[in-house]
Structures are given as C-alpha cells and as structure tokens.
Amino acid sequence: MLDRLRRWRAARFEARHPLPEAEWREARARLPLLAALSDDEAARLGWRAWRLLHAKHVSLHPELAERTSFDLPAQLALAAQACLLTLGWDEEEHQEAFANVHEILILPEAFRRKVEEMDEAGVVHEYVDERAGETSHQGPVVVSFPDLMESGDFTGFNVLIHELAHKLDLGNSLDVDGFPPLPQEIDPREWHRVFMAVWEDLQARLAQGEPTPIDDYAATHPGECFAVCCEHFFTAPDVLQQAYPALHDLLVRYFRQDPLSRCSPVAMPQPESASTSRHSHDHSSDASS
Numbered sequence: 001m002l003d004r005l006r007r008w009r010a011a012r013f014e015a016r017h018p019l020p021e022a023e024w025r026e027a028r029a030r031l032p033l034l035a036a037l038s039d040d041e042a043a044r045l046g047w048r049a050w051r052l053l054h055a056k057h058v059s060l061h062p063e064l065a066e067r068t069s070f071d072l073p074a075q076l077a078l079a080a081q082a083c084l085l086t087l088g089w090d091e092e093e094h095q096e097a098f099a100n101v102h103e104i105l106i107l108p109e110a111f112r113r114k115v116e117e118m119d120e121a122g123v124v125h126e127y128v129d130e131r132a133g134e135t136s137h138q139g140p141v142v143v144s145f146p147d148l149m150e151s152g153d154f155t156g157f158n159v160l161i162h163e164l165a166h167k168l169d170l171g172n173s174l175d176v177d178g179f180p181p182l183p184q185e186i187d188p189r190e191w192h193r194v195f196m197a198v199w200e201d202l203q204a205r206l207a208q209g210e211p212t213p214i215d216d217y218a219a220t221h222p223g224e225c226f227a228v229c230c231e232h233f234f235t236a237p238d239v240l241q242q243a244y245p246a247l248h249d250l251l252v253r254y255f256r257q258d259p260l261s262r263c264s265p266v267a268m269p270q271p272e273s274a275s276t277s278r279h280s281h282d283h284s285s286d287a288s289s
Contacts, residue, residue, distance in 0.1 A: 143159045237259045
C-alpha cells in the first residue's frame, strides 16, 4: 500500500514538475563528477536532484546572492552531488537517509567558529577554527562558496559529499562517530574492524612522520574518517581502492554503487598531497565539518 502511494506521488510530481532536461545536461557538463555517470545513472540522479530542490531549502547568503548568479544548472549540480551518495539506494532509503537534511546554506567565504576542546589531562583549550562546511543532527548543511566551487571533480575533495556523509552518520546518533545506520547485509562487526584498521594505519603513519594515502584530516576523529573516506570513494576511488581495498569494497556494498567502474583514468587526476588538507573541523555534539 505504501509502495503504491509513493509511486503515485512520484508520478504526480513528475507530471506537475517535468525535469528541465536542458538545464540538467548543462549541470552535468559543468562537473566531471556528473559527466562520468552512465545515461541510466544520470536519468535517475537528475530526477532525484530535481525532487530534492523542491523538498529542501537551498539558499545563498544575502551577501553572496547580491554578486553571484545561482542559476538552475548550478542548483541541479549542487543537489545532484548531494544525492550522489544515495544513488544506489531505493527511494524509501534515500528519503530516510536525508530526513535530517532540511536546508543547504551557501556562505560567501570559509567561516570561523570558537571551539573548546578538553585534552586527556582535562585541560580545556580554546581556539578559532576556520571551516569549509559544517552541519549538525537537525541543523542546516552549511558550505562555503569557494570550497563548493572546488568540488565536483576527481581530486578527492568535495565539501558537499563530506557534509552529507556526516548527515548519514547522524542518522542514528546526535554526534558523528563513523558508524551510520547499516543495511542488514553488512555486519556491524565487519564495519568496525575495517574502519578501525584504516584508523590505526593513519595514526601509525602520522606518528612516524609518514605521508598518509588519503587526506590526513581523516585521522582527527572517527566521524571525520568516515566523511573523508566517502569523499575519496566518490571523487578519488582509485586512490582509496589502492590504499585501503577492504574499505573500498565495504563502501561499494554500503552505497550499492561503484564509482571506480564509471571513471576512466583520464577523468581522474591525482589528488593533491594527502598531507595538505582543505578541511577544517569540529566534531562536538552540535556541529561537525
């Protein structure tokens, strides 16, 4: 009964709001990440992105809106990058995964937050943190415009995918912990074992002063490890597969898609040095980035 209702609603939406095909083609042409999709993937993602634009609030900061054109292809490109994470899931799973996504807000520049952290000795340290993006359990997804403009290729960085990965992570908790709701076919013990191996390898490399194969921001917190690995899975899958094949294969099963199979070597330039991160962070109970 529920399936019939969902199909009826989807058909009604498509009849009332036809997908703007020309603008969707333009959106795909602007971003290598979308241009690499197969025709079938692009058709499904286009409709999902179009529905997301109608269901969620996407806005520019007033200062940015005054000087930046945010046309329909740009809006579709943004929504499509967000929906790329759930492309392999059915509509019910997609809706449930993004139930805590209400707004995507784009700011003119990277922004700063005053952060307090307690060390192992119980001493509280304060510092000002510059961020490319942040989100929280029911809060908006906030991203900076310059970092958004650097997203959409195959360099291993994508601020939207990073923040939406946090939203997936927050599907079963109030804070990011790298342990999102898992499908029945994935044993939580396997998830913990595979990610723990990656975490320990990153920590060991940093302790020895060695470069890390993926962005070393993944070593700052388990929730950031999951988000950074998701970025690499979609935007540098060859790097992730070579560095951590067990994790890559686990994410193929989790996302039910294989970005590596849709990307040619020409389409995937090598990411910048993993030790040079464009991320900034806060993994407190009310925000993560």
